[in-house]
Amino acid sequence: xxxxxxxxxxxxxxxxxxxxxxxxxxxxxxxxxxxxxxxxxxxxxxxxxxxxxxxxxxxxxxxxxxxxxxxxxxxxxxxxxxxxxxxxxxxxxxxxxxxxxxxxxxxxxxxxxxxxxxxxxxxxxxxxxxxxxxxxxxxxxxxxxxxxxxxxxxxxxxxxxxxxxxxxxxxxxxxxxxxxxxxxxxxxxxxxxxxxxxxxxxxxxxxxxxxxxxxxxxxxxxxxxxxxxxxxxxxxxxxxxxxxxxxxxxxxxxxxxxxxxxxxxxxxxxxxxxxxxxxxxxxxxxxxxxxxxxxxxxxxxxxxxxxxxxxxxxxxxxxxxxxxxxxx
Amino acid sequence: xxxxxxxxxxxxxxxxxxxxxxxxxxxxxxxxxxxxxxxxxxxxxxxxxxxxxxxxxxxxxxxxxxxxxxxxxxxxxxxxxxxxxxxxxxxxxxxxxxxxxxxxxxxxxxxxxxxxxxxxxxxxxxxxxxxxxxxxxxxxxxxxxxxxxxxxxxxxxxxxxxxxxxxxxxxxxxxxxxxxxxxxxxxxxxxxxxxxxxxxxxxxxxxxxxxxxxxxxxxxxxxxxxxxxxxxxxxxxxxxxxxxxxxxxxxxxxxxxxxxxxxxxxxxxxxxxxxxxxxxxxxxxxxxxxxxxxxxxxxxxxxxxxxxxxxxxxxxxxxxxxxxxxxxxxxxxxxxxxxxxxxxxxxxxxxxxxxxxxxxxxxxxxxxxxxxxxxxxxxxxxxxxxxxxxxxxxxxxxxxxxxxxxxxxxxxxxxxxxxxxxxxxxxxxxxxxxxxxxxxxxxxxxxxxxxxxxxxxxxxxxxxxxxxxxxxxxxxxxxxxxxxxxxxxxxxxxxxxxxxxxxx
Numbered sequence: 001x002x003x004x005x006x007x008x009x010x011x012x013x014x015x016x017x018x019x020x021x022x023x024x025x026x027x028x029x030x031x032x033x034x035x036x037x038x039x040x041x042x043x044x045x046x047x048x049x050x051x052x053x054x055x056x057x058x059x060x061x062x063x064x065x066x067x068x069x070x071x072x073x074x075x076x077x078x079x080x081x082x083x084x085x086x087x088x089x090x091x092x093x094x095x096x097x098x099x100x101x102x103x104x105x106x107x108x109x110x111x112x113x114x115x116x117x118x119x120x121x122x123x124x125x126x127x128x129x130x131x132x133x134x135x136x137x138x139x140x141x142x143x144x145x146x147x148x149x150x151x152x153x154x155x156x157x158x159x160x161x162x163x164x165x166x167x168x169x170x171x172x173x174x175x176x177x178x179x180x181x182x183x184x185x186x187x188x189x190x191x192x193x194x195x196x197x198x199x200x201x202x203x204x205x206x207x208x209x210x211x212x213x214x215x216x217x218x219x220x221x222x223x224x225x226x227x228x229x230x231x232x233x234x235x236x237x238x239x240x241x242x243x244x245x246x247x248x249x250x251x252x253x254x255x256x257x258x259x260x261x262x263x264x265x266x267x268x269x270x271x272x273x274x275x276x277x278x279x280x281x282x283x284x285x286x287x288x289x290x291x292x293x294x295x296x297x298x299x300x301x302x303x304x305x306x307x308x309x310x311x312x313x314x315x316x317x318x319x320x321x322x323x324x325x326x327x328x
Numbered sequence: 329x330x331x332x333x334x335x336x337x338x339x340x341x342x343x344x345x346x347x348x349x350x351x352x353x354x355x356x357x358x359x360x361x362x363x364x365x366x367x368x369x370x371x372x373x374x375x376x377x378x379x380x381x382x383x384x385x386x387x388x389x390x391x392x393x394x395x396x397x398x399x400x401x402x403x404x405x406x407x408x409x410x411x412x413x414x415x416x417x418x419x420x421x422x423x424x425x426x427x428x429x430x431x432x433x434x435x436x437x438x439x440x441x442x443x444x445x446x447x448x449x450x451x452x453x454x455x456x457x458x459x460x461x462x463x464x465x466x467x468x469x470x471x472x473x474x475x476x477x478x479x480x481x482x483x484x485x486x487x488x489x490x491x492x493x494x495x496x497x498x499x500x501x502x503x504x505x506x507x508x509x510x511x512x513x514x515x516x517x518x519x520x521x522x523x524x525x526x527x528x529x530x531x532x533x534x535x536x537x538x539x540x541x542x543x544x545x546x547x548x549x550x551x552x553x554x555x556x557x558x559x560x561x562x563x564x565x566x567x568x569x570x571x572x573x574x575x576x577x578x579x580x581x582x583x584x585x586x587x588x589x590x591x592x593x594x595x596x597x598x599x600x601x602x603x604x605x606x607x608x609x610x611x612x613x614x615x616x617x618x619x620x621x622x623x624x625x626x627x628x629x630x631x632x633x634x635x636x637x638x639x640x641x642x643x644x645x646x647x648x649x650x651x652x653x654x655x656x657x658x659x660x661x662x663x664x665x666x667x668x669x670x671x672x673x674x675x676x677x678x679x680x681x682x683x684x685x686x687x688x689x690x691x692x693x694x695x696x697x698x699x700x701x702x703x704x705x706x707x708x709x710x711x712x713x714x715x716x717x718x719x720x721x722x723x724x725x726x727x728x729x730x731x732x733x734x735x736x737x738x739x740x741x742x743x744x745x746x747x748x749x750x751x752x753x754x755x756x757x758x759x760x761x762x763x764x765x766x767x768x769x770x771x772x773x774x775x776x777x778x779x780x781x782x783x784x785x786x787x788x789x790x791x792x793x794x795x796x797x798x799x800x801x802x803x804x805x806x807x808x809x810x811x812x813x814x815x816x817x818x819x820x821x822x823x824x825x826x827x828x829x830x831x832x
Contacts, residue, residue: 060721072793073722074643074673075595075747077666079766082598111729113696113712120600154731 002289009129010166010191013040020265035099089125108133166191186237222246234260250284260305391420405454407801428479436512442473491518504532506588506787509803591788601698610745634740641745775809
């Protein structure tokens, strides 16, 4: 059988299929199942500073009955963060004890001091690598694109200064010059970049005329955006790339490997097909490799990454003749 | 209550007193200033009280500012419902003992409350002057202290009347303000009250937490003596849950319990370097000085001293710690608080006193890391500047990090005063007791009854953190709740063999 081993997160992985950060990876029993199913690595559910703040606000709003003293309210500022960190580091320790597969902590903060603090604490807890879930919605009219971009570089620099384990980042595609940005980020000393993080998206319910949450899970066609950018960038970055978003089948995973990704991160497929979906994907990738005569991932990884002959195909943006030839 | 207040207000002497001065004349009198020790002088002494108290003439003048309102909104602001106009009007007519007696009708610790209550947020915030006239309120706190001190200094201390003993034993666990208030009310109702204290000294936070320059121990001792005269018993060095269990106490005949064991578990920020030598909790720092006399040369209790002392936090405990540090010889004693002065939980007066004493306020600053010398002793702290964002769910503007604003300052002692966690002993002894995620005991906010019917709770163990007066309010509510509960139980005795009626 073909060897599925690959490298990402600065680590040797037994499979290119990684369990992405999601609610499932915040639960020890599910982590055990994912490991058993053959996940190459497991990225724990993200520790969000924003979520901690939401919890704080909920706690503050609930404490009406006994007229809390403001001194105690200040206390919540600290204890809620502390409790969240304790829970998360506890999960890391338990997961590290329970499974052999690499455990990666995912962290998403607002302030740089917390990026640093959280990263240090997670490293101390024994995690194998860190994934910084970096995202700044560029919606602030007062802030320049340059300032937004600087946030990414500053954060990476600060975290790299304080931890010695491999650090990877997961970013969005919201950059004015995405290729240059990813290339520059890849040169900061990080161990990998995952394209692209998936967000909560607002939607509108027209019957009730109110804001609602869009589908949480990805759709199978969502992979096209990261596929293009993986293909364009995988041969030009200084660190490996992984892909995430809409990877629902072994076939899609193979497309990314061909485009030059070192690994893929999956989440929605785990909700649709259970943890066993990973075992199925591993099996199908191996079968395809066997059929194609590939012994190892490196034999075909990046085969369809951007080369001179692919430039036009990856960088073409307009449909041009396609629709003019269609019958309506 | 309303009816009682009305009857009291219509007493002849009150009606007559109201006619002595027109309201217009009353409102033109300036609010009295509290005399205090000179800041340069007072920072030499840990045990000299800063506020000196009003003299009789100033107290009478201040009392005459009170207009004896038909609807005394000030009482609504008092967690123990002191009949404020009644005691103030007694001062105005020169009946100081009557004023003190009025305070004791509902407060077990008037001399304490007059010193440590945040009146500006409670009774004085609800004063007619504040609400309607937009003028400085009647100095209710100063007057409360005056009346209580007058009685204490006169040597003729009244003991509140107590009902005939009913021989029903009840226990209070902890001897802080919540317990003392509870004990006072239960003793008045005729119960046989025992207060169990884990330490060798009774008074809880009043003794180990609040420094003598703010609340002298002798003042607390007089209040404790009054409770003893009312029949309240104090058991020192007694840890309920260790020295004896709840079951042991039940066997000894205790019918109900009031748990006010406080929040004695210090919290830290859990930031890098916090374990270096020289960084300690405010609990430890203040207990060493207040309860174990570390500031006095004749005692060998060690306490950390330093040139540059930073105290983290903006509450009363932080103010007490930083002012103690100054008194212990710090050249630079600093408050580091991540919000602004406006959001500071400390009493306004404590902040003012701290400023007068040369305390430096690094507001809108947050520590993010500590550094140490080769011996592991802290020598530097990294601070990050903050700015205020939108209001949070508590209504206070939330602190937001100013990116790139980190800077270092030299420190040799750091006192962390960011709050305390509830004492876990009682909840751990009673697995069926319902506690919150934070370890606080969950109670009915009206009766303070917990999920165990014969167990009531109040103060820090319920709120996580409370001012003295809120804790006292809890004690009063719990006493009323427990009395009601025991009475109902007594009325259903016929079928209960282990009846309260048969109490020893």
